[in-house]
Amino acid sequence: MSQLINANLQARRARLEEIIKNLHELTVRIGHEDMAKTVSELRNRIFEPFMFVIVGEVKAGKSSFINALLATGEEIAKAAPQPMTDTIQQIIYGEERREITVNPYLKKIFLPVEILREIAIVDTPGTNTIVEHHQEITEQFIPASDLIVFVFEAKNPYRQSAWDFFKYIHADWRKKAIFVLQQKDLASANELAVNLQGVADKASTEGIENPEVFAVSAKAEQEGDPASGFVALRDYIASNITGGRAPALKLNNSVVTAQTINERIAAGLELRRDQFAADTRFREDIQTTLSDQVAQSNKQVDLMVENLLMSYDKITGEKLAELRDGLSMIGLLRRSLASTFGSTPDAKTWLGDLAAGLEEELNSRLRARLNENVVDLAESIQQMVKVIDLKIRTSQTILSNDHELFSDIAERRENVLRDLQDQFNRFVSNTESFTDKDLFADRENLAPNLAAGSGMAALGVILMALSTLPVLDVTGGVLTTVGVLFAGFSTRGKRKRIVEGFATETQAGRQRLATELDDKLKSYITTLRHRIEANFSRFDEMLGREEKNLAILEGMHAEISKDLEEMLAE
Structure with missing residues (x-):
């Protein structure tokens, strides 16, 4: 049975890849480079593991959270007091530890950690960082994500820049998100209770139904404290993502993301x-x-x-x-x-x-x-x-x-x-x-x-x-003829001829x-x-070109929409 499920999943992945390929061709024909890159990234990541993207402001404790979640006893994600690089770190499974620099803004880290067989973790720069390109490259990575883990400071989860970025993630990309209040050891019990409820209320206001909010302490987890909060978080991951569910979830997320992009195109075409x-x-x-x-x-x-x-x-x-x-x-x-x-x-x-x-x-x-x-x-x-x-x-x-x-x-x-x-x-x-x-x-x-x-x-x-x-x-012709008649006038017999000629x-x-x-x-x-x-010749030429281009683009969009709807229905 598992082989049958796996074969079906592979077939659906291949089908989705073809659809996204067509979507990429559509974005190229439209001439929108950023969207074309986004679709290309989405296509490239179809066959990758379920992707956790960790976002949040600088000093929210994202890197410490990742290190505690992986529980390798090592500092996988560098926790530095100041942002030093524009690099996004993608942490994925590998039989041995190694690093590959994909480009100046992306590094892949391979680790022999069991949970990474089903998920990949992406550590992003802070959403409020002053380092050049941080926000841009983070935004480019979001569309291909499967779950956004939004990390806040437990003592102050209300910074406006963080919630503005959340609106971008949720409103523009409809991404599934969970909320983590990190460094709970630095907040009092009362502060923690108030802020847990405050984040849940804020997320609900922004359109998240039944938001999942966790309070954790990476420091306590690394010290072996069972009250670190990571047990509840790992239970959530095990119940909702891992255990064989991740590949199908990722496929569905990719379909939704492709549909989101296609809907944006539809609105523009309209x-x-x-x-x-x-x-x-x-x-x-x-x-x-x-x-x-x-x-x-x-x-x-x-x-x-x-x-x-x-x-x-x-x-x-x-x-x-x-x-x-x-x-x-x-x-x-x-x-x-x-x-x-x-x-x-x-x-x-x-x-x-x-x-x-x-x-x-x-x-x-x-x-x-x-x-x-x-x-x-x-x-x-x-x-x-x-x-x-x-x-x-x-x-x-x-x-x-x-x-x-x-x-x-x-x-x-x-x-x-x-x-x-x-x-x-x-x-x-x-x-x-x-x-x-x-x-x-x-x-x-x-x-x-x-x-x-x-x-x-x-x-x-x-x-x-x-x-x-x-x-x-008109008198020229009249006078010429009449003049000739008049000049020849000599007898009364000419009278009739003159009158008729004049008439x-x-x-x-x-x-x-x-x-x-x-x-x-x-x-x-x-x-x-x-x-x-x-004067309207150039305007008419523009209308002629636009009519042809719209027919092509709308035809491509309609075909992609039909294919995506069929995949979602499955």
Whole structure:
């Protein structure tokens, strides 16, 4: 039966090792070096004995306690009046006594002591020591521990630094702990009773159910005094840990520790997912804002064109009526007679004046109407740009740059967002962001007007400048054709041809005005949208990478969680 149990234990150890290997790969992919080291240590210690980690403040009597517990008659753990080294001492079983220095901060001591066949003891530096690295290396050793033995001075077990360290052990790592009041020979019976109860109450307050508290005297134990308190402590160890139970307990502790680490990762990934979701909503909100603005601006263009065509139709209609009236038989006769006496221009001169009047009215009245509508369009676009700028500045930050695991991710996001703000500010301030070479082809004389403003402030000037562009020079085609017709005027038979030609050309001009103005303004609005969107290219790349990375990390985490839960269920 014992062989079967042992085989099953070995199989479960091997399975856990594979799970922790996957956990280590996850921490490496996350890029958190300290956590990766912790998981690597945990994996390395799966096959080691059940580990007691002795912690407490300097001068609490930890080293003397260890020496008394091992009962070798030797000073295994050095008891010095002052901390001299950063070294952690791991005391494990060996057929003969020897020491190995693993690194500057860790020494292994092998001893032929029977209890060490089932447990290993780790002597740590004081939690309140001033020696460099002591607390850091002690904290690195805690995650791989199986039982924390917290040693206090029997006369004063209430030092804040010791209990702060206990909170770290219990809250962060959920480690099983027992409490030892050492040097009880230095405390009175009343002090000892009060402090035993005080430590039990304090431990209960910190979340320990039914805390185990022992009072011992290493000095009395080494002197052979049966009242040293070590009998009760050894009975606890024999009843709860040794006697064949230690390997299974250690395996379970390792599963819990791996789960604790995985849960920390889960909490961090949840924040990363929330941040990604918030950034995605922010980006979608920007796109919605731009789409709504494009739709609104296009409607404004439609109204603008409609208003301009109404003015155009009114002007050309009036001139067509004037032309028909002037070319009527009575009108021509009256003009012919009047021109004989020099008081009225002849027909050719009159036709030229009519054409000139058409040109002047189209340019002045259409330009004025266009400028009125362009002001509204420019103000609408300017307001949209301001809204986007505000959205960028107030985008939600969920993952802080001091996060335990993902501070680097948060900092990179913060840098990308800061660059986006700076880039958008430069975009808004740059006049060229709002110009369009298609609108300004061969119009170099517009440069002085644009130079008067900068960036978004020049938007109105840029749009108003459309009124001087060839897109509105519709009279050119009309006047050319009408001029040819007028120049060939000699008989009344030409009248119908002139009127029809005028009507045809003004209609063609109307169509060109509508098409070119609609196309150019809507194309300009679309171009502005693309230019604004281009500012978000780096932000979009960040979102793309984050989506892929989260999918990988969350997938690895979910698989590890499932495997650990199955092991705990067993």
